[in-house]
Amino acid sequence: MRFSTDDVIVAAATAAGPGIRAIVRLSGDRAIEVVERVFVPDVPAAWPGRSARRFAGTLRWLREPVGSQSVSGSSGDSPRAVAQVWPTRLSFTRQPVVELHVEALPGLVAALTDRLVEAGGRPAERGEFTLRAFLAGRLDLTQAEGVLGIIDARDASELAAGLSQLAGGLARPLLQLRADLLDLLAELEAGLDFADEDLEFIPRPVLVERLDDGFERLKELRARLDRRDASAHRPRVLLLGPPNAGKSSLFNALLGRPQAIVSNRPGTTRDPLVASVAAAPLPFDLIDTAGLSEGGEGSDPIDQAAQSLGRSERERADLVLVCYPAESWESRDRIEFLERLDAWRPAPSRCLMIATQADRVDGRTRAALERGGERGDGEVVVTSAATGFGLARLIERITQRLGADDDARGVTAATAQRTRGALDESLEALRRAAAGGAGDLGEELIAAELRLALDGLGQVTGEISTDDLLDRIFGRFCIGK
Template sequence: MIANVLDTEETICAVASAPSGAARGIVRVSGPAALSVVAKLLVSDEPFPERMGKRIEGVFQLPAPLGDVAGAALLWPTEKSYTGQPAAELHLPGCLPLLDAAVEALVHAGARPARPGEFTLRAFLAGRLDLTQAEAVLGVIDADDQQSLQFALHQLAGGLSEPLQDIRLELLGLLSHLEAGLDFVEEDIEFISTQELVESLGSIQSRLLAVQQQMSSRVSSKDLPLIVLRGRPNVGKSRLLNALSGEEAAIVADIAGTTRDSVQVVCQLNGHTVCLTDTAGLEEGRNPIEREAQQLAAGIEQHATIRVFCSDRPETESTLLASADSIPTVWVKTKSDLGGGGTPAESGWLETSSETGSGIETLRSELAELLDQSTAGELKGIAGTAARCADSLQRGLVALDDAVTIAVGEGGQELVAAEMRFALAAIGEVTGEVYTDDILDRIFSRFCIGK
């Protein structure tokens, strides 16, 4: 999608108001030919502006049987618009067929239908927004309670990007002093002392950590992709959860039925922030507590983004394999270090051992690939920002920590400067100074058309 929409020389149009009847509806147009395209529809006694934004009342000539429809156009003839290029908004009666007819007329006049998120993408490319603010636009649209709306508005106003920009500018200034000293190393001129460098890096690291914690606190587990571990009792689900999360989150014992309530942990899987959940082992409940545990596990499973079905004896699970539903499922043979029945590659079972670590990274990669496929349109604005940025901010913190370690150990200012550049690149990935088509595609494909 992004490869096509990065060409901002095309004029685009779309319905921008909500897909429901209303007193007024909005059709948005952006691109070099925006005003000339609108001029082919709008009949008005008022002249079109050349420099300043202007509202014009008139009649829009729409395809039959609609004919002439009274309305107004807001026109921005220069780059001083939201998208950073000539733009217009058509304000018409909020009848959906009428708005669709206006888009059809604009396309006939030379525009093309906009793709999801294309207006906000153009605003980003024009420097009107950074990536975190672009995602906040989606957060405002998707907000389903007052708290979510306030978080999104705060982020849109720069509540996340401003601290990161301040950190980035301070780090750039520090790096410039350090590199200036490298240019005069033979003259024994010191632009910044080691003590000053270490103190400044420590301060920057603390502020970046505060931003990371702020982002994490705004995302609850309900906003994240849910990976549910299922399987019979005592097959190693809890050990697998601990191995995947890198934490001792679940109690591990050789006694069947150790897990009754679900155990949840928010963790990183190859750049994805997920909620990993261990559930009670599949069995017939022998008492009310066990039956309630089974009902709880089944209810959680229904909301799973991905299910990981665990078994230490896959050859006995043919019935479950045959009855698999639509939830994306990874079939995992646990305890492969203990041997047991064979699991040929064509069977679809992935062999792992939480004891030795065998197969764990392969499982992580497979889960990440499924997450790429299944969550592209699910994350909301604020959760999407946290999920996208978690890995970048962590890499930035690690680079700053390495820079401090090298500086204290007098390992050479060239190496300190290299780590500082790594940190700058990581922060730039968050705000958008550094981006790839893949990053843009992940963000803007979540938008609806017209935004």
């Protein structure tokens, strides 16, 4: 470590800039002593207490602030503050912790942090609060990476993955597997210690069964990482249809904002438009493409280029929404349109039929379309961008078709990337141990393979770690976390 865990560390725990409240956090054995030099509680006799407690009070400065910006609170010359105190080792870091809550005035927060450093603290490094929680055994390494996943989350699904991992969604099965393998290793080594005596600590069939069970459990955990890689890819959903089928209007409605130009003039959309639908349960990229012309690509070079780009996007799409106006659903034109698609017909799992502009038909027609229409088109999602009809149903069906894997999304991308190699080594060691147990491999060699498997699991959870690894992980945190 480049720094001591005995120091009192200080950092702002909230984002910089004006706001309602800012928090300055301290952790360390002398945290309360440092705060006492800056903060005066309204009820000194109760300070600091023997359990977590909240104190109102005022701040006192070691010297007047430098510069023209005022650091006084809105109530007067002595800034008010609230101190949330955890005086024992039941805190997040298993050290005394104090949080000072003040008005979110940038000058006030900066001055308070400076005064706390002058009073005996030191500025915290990136991720140092979470690192102390890890070193104290409050978190394992996968849970610490869950904190980072929460910080870096770009959408609701990534936030859910970070929260799940922080709550132990990955740590619990890993730690249970490690505990079971440690028990098995202890029984094996006990038998080796008494090899000269006629004692059987673990029958061979039981040994093989437990090794096979451990291998299968670890294999499933490893498969979760592969599924996480697949789910990390932002799915691409493409709108396909003839000109003036309402694709651009539907594009804007799903985004909740106008981004595509909407016009009755055919060929308005030329270049593919791509935007993220982050509010969906499973975020995805939505692509609006040029309408498929009746005569193919035609002779217009611009139209040819637009159709070529659209064809390329279709090939890359995870799901294609085939759009056609509801009022023309039973027309001969739609049959001809579908025939033109025969040259490129997506698999049923990659294709969803959409009846657009449903506000232009009556309720009976909408109900018939939802049943697949007269021609038995199967599932049809009926929508209206103008009224919002069917949009929630469309989002639901898109999410189902894309197949959100909640289990895979309980792992952050950073953890999946870091742990893959270690889990592969553990899996291979367990495979050799299980094969050796089923054969005639000696128990001392099986025990050696178990130790290798346990070492790999220890690297994942953090029981086995190096300073370089910890620096690499926690150096990606923001200061104050």
